[in-house]
Amino acid sequence: VLSCLIWKSLNSHMPTVFFFRSSAQLPGIFCHIGCISLTLDQTLDIFKAFLKSLLIMQSLCPQCCLDPPEEESISITGEVCLAPAEQYWTTESEKGVKLRMAESGPGSEPPLTIYQMFQGTVDKFGDLPALRWKKDGNWTTLTYREYQQQCRIAAKGFLKLGLERFHGVGILGFNSPEWFIADIACIMAGGLATGIYTTNSPEACQYVAHSSKANVVVVENNKQLVKILQVKDQLPYLKAIVQYKGELEKKLPNVYTWAEFMKLGEGVSDAQLDEVVNSQKANECCSLIYTSGTTGNPKGVMLSHDNITWIANAASLAVNVKVAEESVVSYLPLSHVAAQVNDMWISLKFACTTYFAQPDALKGSLAQTLREVRPTSFLGVPRVWEKMQEAMKAIGMFHKPSFFYLHDPSVPWGFMLANNLVFKRVRAALGLDRCRNCFTGAAPITKDTLEYFMSLNIQLYELYGMSESTGPHSISCANNYQIMSCGKVIPGCRTKLDKPDADGNGEVCFWGRHVFMGYLDMPEKTEEALDSEGWLHSGDLGKHDKNGFLYITGRIKELIITGGGENIPPVPIEDALKEEVPIISNAMLVGDKKKFLSMLLTLKCQADENGEPTDELSLLVVEYCRQHGVIASKVSEIVNNKEPAIYKAIQEGVDKVNAKAISNAQRVQKWTLLSRDFSISGGELGPTMKLKRPVVTKMYKEEIDKFYGA
Template sequence: MPINPDTGFVDHLPANVAVQFWDRVAASPDKEAYRFPVGEAWESVTWKQAGERVGALAAGLLALGVEQTERVGIACSTRYEWILADLAIMCSGGATTTVYPSTNSEDTAFIVGDSGCKVVFAEDAEQLAKLREHRAELPELRAVVMIDGSGAPEDGEWVLTLDDLAARGTAYLADSPDVLEQTAKQITQDQLATLIYTSGTTGRPKGVRLLHRAWVFEGESIKAQDILSVDDLQFLWLPMAHSFGKVLLSTQLAIGFATAVDGRVERIIDNLAVVRPTFMGAAPRIFEKAYGRIQRMQEAEGGVKKVLFDQAFKVGLEVDRLTLAGKPVPLPLKVQHALFDKLVFSKVRERFGGRVRFFISGSAALNAEIGSWFHAAGILILEGYGMTENAAGAAVNHPEKYKMGTVGPAMPGSQIRIGEGDEVQLKGPHVMAGYHNLPEESAAVFTEDGWLRTGDKGSLDADGYLTITGRIKELFKTSGGKYIAPAAIESKFKAVCPYASQFLVFGNERNYCVALITLDPDAMTAWAEENGMAGKSYAEVVTSSAVHEMVQGYVEEMNTRLNRWETIKKWDILPADLSVETGELTPSMKVKRSVVEENNHDRIDAFYG
């Protein structure tokens, strides 16, 4: 049954992202828009300052001949300049094509060529080299704009700097002062805004065609829920080539809060302590790593501190259980909780800056135990759900009204239904216009009555809250006829083992389940130093009998939480973590399960020998 039908506000959306941006600049000219690191310090710009830079760059693209809907690529990590480039493309009437900076040379050329990019913003010499290597295959690419550095003399006019582009734009505006205003008026809601190439766990990446209406809808739909205000401060590290990061930009334009930007993943925890944001979007892996690190620290300290820590969370989880069930909390438990909040939970919150109102988790399922653990510490993680094909946001929990273990109700103005085979299906202004240059694949992903097939299995409760079981294509059946959702088992291991990186479950048409395990390299380096193996390689450490014995304990603990037919009977630790370079992870860090299975075919078969 569909939920959350159109609420009416979709009839009053901004005309396009360009208008949305210029309206924000006009409404909040002197308020802080963005904050970004320069060396060890942070600098900030107002909306007016951001508008001036975006205007110059957008006009520069027009001077280069970029026309309505023509594609402009961005091959760059998450940083302030990525946002400037994207907004400039939107305001020029072009369409942003995103490229992960980790994408190899061949796939970069494919994306730039398949999309027909006329211009590409390249972060540095490494990204430029990929384009140079395939220049002969990219006849439509008329210019590359360098964010850091510049081209070589032989590049000539083909390579510009960011300042070169802005200077051309300033000159262009001197002759045509109203060109940006006129351009914004010409852009329709159904005009192509973005091509995001899904990293694809199988085959070539597909370009998802997202229209201006999809992005303005996402921002306005979140604004309509009063989840965020102009006084919030976002910390943004998410890969901007991914739709999750992009939708948070649209939300910022709709609401007007400030955003601190730094895509260096290794700096997230340090940055949170400095920036002290009120919210942040993240993938579950970030919460898993933070959870694991805190657990390992407590294990290492041991003694009274460990006892105090464990008792605090025992009390916190019990208080949460009673509160979420609508039951009263006995006074002695309240007193204990208040004490532990001061002694333990407040210190956990300080690790994230001390001001976080909530985190938003998306792109994969968050383990329920880890979510409950953070909640007990007074840190709310709101799970949401969506996919690139619907501009990232399909459902999200609300900070004042949420259900743990669900991904919330449909975004206002959109609909969710459960179709054949319990498939989650979506409808609304946020749904894509199809895959670029792939008419057959586009047709196949929609039902006859126009709903987007997500490929996810799920259910809706009586209040319209969505629960995701897993990817339909990843579900398998044992030879005993039992259906297995591997993701549910895999997340349970990450909740019990603070050293886990990846845990992959197999067993299709077999008589029991097995697993391949990788451990977090940073965590294992610390473990090795504490256990007399300092200086040894990752492979030596993880294949040692001591680590095998440790992991065995965690597998046995996880098995106690599973149904009998789900338990892992045999397992092995791989000598290296999965990586993008080996082809086992996509650039967005999703596991290519089929690749891992093929690479370890003999190892898996041996489990059943």
Template sequence: MSSQARPVTQPETQEAFKSIPAAFMETVERVANKPAYFVRGETGWDATSWTEYGEQVRTAAKALLALGVNPGDTVCILSYNRPEWTIMDVAAMMIGAVPTGIYWTAAPPEINYILRHSEGRILLAETKAQLQGIGEHADSMHHLRKIIRLDGHVENPDQYTWANFMSLGQDSPGLEVELDRRLNEIEAEDIALQIYTSGTTGQPKAVQISHRAIRAESDALDLVFRATPADRYISYLPMAHIAEQCGTILHACDTGYPVYYAKSVTSLGEHLPEVRPTVTFGVPRIFEKILEKVEKQLDAETGFKGKLIQWSLQISKDWQAQNLNGKSAGLALSIKKKIANYLVLDKIKRKIGLDKMRMFVSGGAPVSMRVLEGFTGLDIVIYEVYGQSENCGGATINVIGATRLGSVGRPMKGISIKIAADGEILCKGDTNFSGYAHDPASTDEIMRDGWLYSGDIGYLDKDGYLFITGRKKEIIITSGGKNISPTGLEHDLTEIPLVEYAVVAGNNQTFLSALLTIDHQMAQRFASENNIKPEDVLQSDQLRSVVQAGINKVNARHSRAERIRKFEILPSGFSIQTGELTPTLKVKRAKVLNNHADALETIYKHDA
């Protein structure tokens, strides 16, 4: 067996099964008076204890019972991150129902599709706007019985305010007995939750995840994070995504660390210095934005202070380069690193709220090497993780003491990874999902002989670190028959100054091209520095010259067939609203190529 075909596996241990809802109740007893979650109020962060949190979840569970929710019924949740989201989620799991998140950014057609497809019985919604269109499709939503609204309004007898809903679970011994019976009867293979994929290639699929799978994922995360009630986690990414559910709900229920609910994604920069989290999940664009802001501030420093800052950044990069590779940094470099931390780096980290961060984890898409190395200059390591909704979001991860920048780490506990002959990454383990709801054909396509066929292309290095190089379905085949994965190229292009997103095209063409978006703030700064009218900067010769110089450098690192011959700067950036970004800010390549077909036609129309 070749080195690429050999499965890389971490040893698996047999443990007695304990569901996450059962572990949640044990955590409530174990850390009773410690804070379970925080909400940002007018003057600060308001805490709720684990005891009160436990009572809230049990009351919500009894309210669901009072509404006739049965094991296996779907409870849909449509809201930005807030305690009620988590309370409803855990309550539903506790009685054997299936919580199903809907992205709070979803448009009415997608909301309606998920409600119908999931056969949602209960809907928790945050705003009236999210209910738009449900009434006119009532005839196709015969499963939907009740709507709980978090905005405090009701419009008919089938709607409840949160307070009225919770009152249904008060003072009922019969419901208490039924709740305990349901909780005790949860079995490992029962479906614990559903995750709807972002629908990058059609309608979203309903990923069904068992209690066995979320238990295995939480156990694996425990070996990585070693989380305790003393940790702090900030919740800001969409809760409908499996990674945020792992951090905000599953692992927190298991280990007892408190969750801080951000007011919004854009409030993260404001919240970080207040919360000073110790473990948190992010996506590449979040890290890019943080680094851009910090670099802008540091680059403005001149004279001795500016030189000291740049010296400190380089010392930290050099020290981390040795440390991450398992080598000794040496006495001289270690002393310099301590000086750099004392004089500069610790102050920077404290100012941006990352001075207590133990595990800053990134997933969903690769982080560029420029950003990874930029953070090591700040004495912060980004630990990349790899996984899908279909295996609970975590299959491999870089960890403290075992990190290789540019890789997505090594297999987590109980996970086996192997590379198929065509380069596809295959995963096996208890975290694998149970199947797609109402779609056995797609389930059979992705699950074969216990292996999850990820659709991703990659390789394992000699030490078992996994590297992702692309997606099978996104392979570009040029008219000359060359197979090219655009992922690496797009990665490299986003490292060009000013470039925010890049999408490479060239299927059935004689050469590759790129559609680029420019970071708005950086473009405005470029316009100011070069005396260009802001409205003219994107098509200015000066900006195109800078971008072309960057593309030339990227091309020099790639083969002739992989070089970008032409590019187009798009007049506006990608967004969730245009459908070009997923709710976790990942580019939908097919959507971008379709939306900007005219730009591509212009690029290729003169090609002989």
């Protein structure tokens, strides 16, 4: 009765029909019940009455009745797996929080810990491939059962090293099976999994490791090891360092290779580990995501087990992820919430296969990996899609007519559909011929890029969210799509627009079980982000259309307030210019508290083997120059000579953008071409290639001052 009535019926969104037949021992007591429809309250009332009946029946005929459990031991809400909590937020890593549970629907799903979610997948799909990576040129595979075993071995290693409850394990390296295993093993052992960006300086690594009270730091190679060794004296909680690629160049105390680390926990019993695992609560912190720190020190975003397990389920259902059938490529920084949720947690929940790209993925090898893997789902930041677009356009210039017309807006859509064979060739060349869901997120994407891929019959679905919402909050998908929209809110979540203006633009606020616990040890910052009712204030401006689609119109902190007091969101103007002048790589609008707007511009160029921008113009720009009667192959040739034809073309693009401005204050009056494109290593771009405006403003202060005669 307990199993059937409670766990099968109440823990389900499907109606359950029960049929009973008369008992041979007790004729007449049970009779056939047809199809009945009951509310939850009615079901509970009947259940309680039925328990009382069982007690009476047991006294009459004990041999045909089950022993009923005591009523107070029955838990339907799942509260037994939650830590005591009085409010929705905390800044202390060891405290739990209230969950934003809904009464019904996706928001009412029972809370789970990471291990419970993992175990559920292993029980059903233990022999399916979980992780695949290249070793000596061949793909190597871990099944889900092997994956869990490796995580348990690593968790024992962390316990042996003295990992304390709610202390961090920093992970500093490129995506790999060891990254995943270290993350999950840390959580199993009761720690806080903490990703550290590989582009961080030693000082930035020290900040994150110290803030998270890291007992262990796991590094990829000697390059990353050196960073930690430089600052280890400033890490009072640090007990050990583990290097997961290659041999140690020098044997040092408390520094281990991955192989050595995986043997450390051999003396730790399964019972010891299980005791730690079973003590974990779904509303406790298990992971820290550090913000990129564009406007100050990075903030440690505290995520609970429930934050992660709930969003992994809810977001996947929203886009119709197919259980045990999906494959993804992991290449974006796992320190970022988008990559972590997409590559690690959704894959774990739905038994997807994760393929690891090469460390130089963003420097050129990603294309080959995509062609080999042919993923069914792919997440790219806008810059990745833009690079693909540039490459395809460059190919089109030298392969007419079979490719060139694909990005020609004059070609009718019906004619394009008739050339389906060409579409298939293009998608196969990109490695996206099996891809059902192509996502873009982490930064705004231009309409030009969206339309370009639509012309190839590749729909890019926008994701909108933030670290503080455990990744996605609003998702665009096949059934909910409007170009330039972020789609609709994930079922089980809520959105409200705070203080909307006359046009309906207000601050986008989130509610749901994906909303973070708080910023680690930062009560003031937490109070800024979460209001008294528990709503998360995103800092983004947005509006809804009549059909409920969300459009992000700007960011409050990025708004340029001119000397005349007009608020101007920079992104639409920047995107408009890049669309008018396709040789522009990056554009940044400036003019806060100034009399007029100006813009910093860079040209598209080729990257070197390390992904650094070079002085060599991209093929697209070279061809553009040729069409304008200019023979040039280097950025410096254009900038140093202020090449008249190219500068004139850029000014014409600026004029076209200005002609569409809704006010004089939104017109760009001055601009300059910089001699070097923006990059991650240069500091202008964040790890997901998002523009770091305060950094750029400081770096190019001299150029900006020239605009205004300072």
